[in-house]
Amino acid sequence: MANFRLFGTRRTPPPADTRNEAGGRAYARRPKDALALYAATGCLNDVYYADAQAQLEQALALCAQVPAAFVAKTAIYARRRGHMKDMPALLVAWLAQHDGERCARVFDRVIDNGRMLRNVVQILRSGVVGRKSLGSRPKRLVRQWLERASVDELLNAAIGQRPSLADIVRMVHPKPQDSEREALYAWLIGTPCAPDRLPAVVQQFEAFKRGDVVGTVPEVHFQYLTASLGRSEWKTVARRLSWQSLRMNLNTLQRNGVFEDAALTARLAATLRDEAQIRKARAMPYQLLAAWNAGRADLPPAIRDALQDAMEIATDNVPHLQGNVVVAIDVSGSMASPVTGHRHGATTAVRCVDVAALVAACVQRKNPSARVLPFDTVVRAHVSNPRDSVITQAQRLASLCGGGTTVSAPLAQLCRERARVDTVLIVSDNESWCETQQGRGTETMRLWSQLAAYNPRARLICLDLQPYATSQTVAGERVMHIGGFSDAVFDLLAATANGAQDWVAQIEAIEV
Known part of the structure; x- marks a missing residue:
């Protein structure tokens, strides 16, 4: 009789085929899955286990392994849904070198503002995609972008350097449609122009700089004006800010004395918590967490309270998940890394663990019976108070951060309990190493197979927050x-939990 220990019926995970960056057994992602994850999470900054150069090389290698059509669709997804900047610009630059026709099809859908225009031009000129000049087709696309842009779009695009918009105008020589646009291009690059032919807002700005007008602030981006604004002018700027601009510039307003005006502070707080404006801005929790974490300690209580109120409104956008839901969040040491990575002078205050904790708090807010299992090498004790604000709950979870990584820990606990589950969500950077040294496969995959055996309709959703090419499942x-840390993850979570096509298939469905 055959050896039953060797040939008996059992549920064994597939053999692990690689090691992750932390040294543990892992599974290599398929090229399309890996490129999608890099596009949704990679900011081309240094992360915990990989530097920016390694990310760049991996992303370019993945582009060469998938069809150009998928690169184009991924660029659109990363920009439109993931709200990424550098990675979609890199993908467009890669297309410019390898598939110019598709580059032309997606250019305007990805390069949708001046920041993105400067990004793609700089990437093309750097030579990382194989060229150090724009080339005829990219030059034409950039020229068309400039010629179609409104005056306001061009003025906003002119904020920033390396390259500046003036550099780009000199490179591509856009053809002015009329005398106003001709004067504006000349003004942007610093050459003589007819002042009376400039757009009215530029004429107002020039008059403001000369001191010809008093008490009137031109309607240009406040970064044009910072050297010239007094306290009363800053108050005028504050009243004009859109909801998103207000959220992003609270510290600037505080530094310039805007919040010393109690009536104006109350007005701005009302704007922040205004439900209609929050809906119009399509604000989601991650944006508000970033504002909360970045906010100065001396922001007025009314403003901080308004941010918490806005968070409560924004969490209504989080989907309801059917059945028994478990959210397992990684609170290990590597999750203390900034979610967008390290870059000198531009490192976010939001860590991976903050985003993971926020996802858990939001899901539990919309799904009160959901269990939250924070883990490092073991599941950590945690008691949540559903009456606490989402921000408070997220902060309490994030405070557990530290220790090694055992992604299988929450599944082990569920298996010991023989728990009944419908959706298990694991939010992690997937760099598990403490339990992956034994066996042919990963412990996470083995325990999921065991849990799924008595939960035949259950789904495991792995939300990855960092650009690594391996997984534990x-x-x-x-x-x-699924991957990412923008607000789109909630839509992906709802779609996958309710049986829709997987993430890569959703990207494939984008029309190019």
Whole structure:
């Protein structure tokens, strides 16, 4: 009789085929899955286990392994849904070198503001995609962008350097449609122009700089004006800010004395918590967490309270998930890394663990019966108070951060309990190493197979927050991989939990 220990019926995970950056057993992602994850999470900054150069090289290698059509669709997804900047610009630059026709099709859908225009031009000129000049087709696309842009778009695009908008205008020589646009291009590059032919807002700005007008602030971006604004002018600027601009510039307003005006502070607080404006801005929790974490300690209580109120409104956008829901969040040491990575002078205050904790708090807010299991090498004790604000709950979870990484820990606990589950969400950077040294496969995959055996309709959703090319699970019919830290993750979570096509298939469905 055959050896039963060797040939008995058992549920064994597929053999691990690689090691992750932390040294543990792992599964290599398929090229399309990996490129999608890099596009949704990679900011081309240094992260915990990889530097910016390694990310760049990996992203370019992945582009060469998938069809150019998928690169184009991924660029659109990363920009439109993931709200990324550098990575979609890199993908467009890669297309410019390898598939100019598709580059032309997606250019305007990805390069949708001046910051993105400067990004793609700089990447093309750097030579990383194989060229150090724009080339005829990219030059034409850039020229068309400039010629179609409104005056306000061009003025906003002119904020920033390396390259500046003036550099770009000199490179591509856009053709002015009329005398106003001719004067504006000349003004942008610093050459003589007819002042009376400049757009009215530019004429107002020039008059403001000369001191010809008093008490009237031109309607240009406040970064044009910072050297010239007094306290009363800053108050005028504050009243004009859109909801998003207000959220992003609270510290600037505080530094310039705007909040010393109690009536104006109350007005701005009312704007921040205004439900209609929050809906119009399509504000989601991550943006408000970033504002809260970046906010100075001396922001007025009314403003901080308004941010918390706005968070409560924004969490209504989080989907309801059916059945028994478990959210396992990684609170290990590597999750203390800034979610967008380290870059000198531009490192976010939001860490991976903050985003993971926020996802858990939001899901539990919309799904009160959901269990939250924070883990490092073991599941950490945690008691949540559903009456606390989402921000407070997220901060309490994030405070557990530290220790090694055992992604299988929450699944082990659920298996010991023989828990009944419908959706298990694991939010992690996936750099598990403490339990991955034994066996052929990963412990996470083995325990999921065991848990799924008595939960035949359950789904495992792995939300990855960092650009690494490995995972602790193999994607399949009941194991879904999604990535990102923008607000789009909630839509992806709802779609996958309710049985929709997987993440890569959703990207594939984008029309190019």
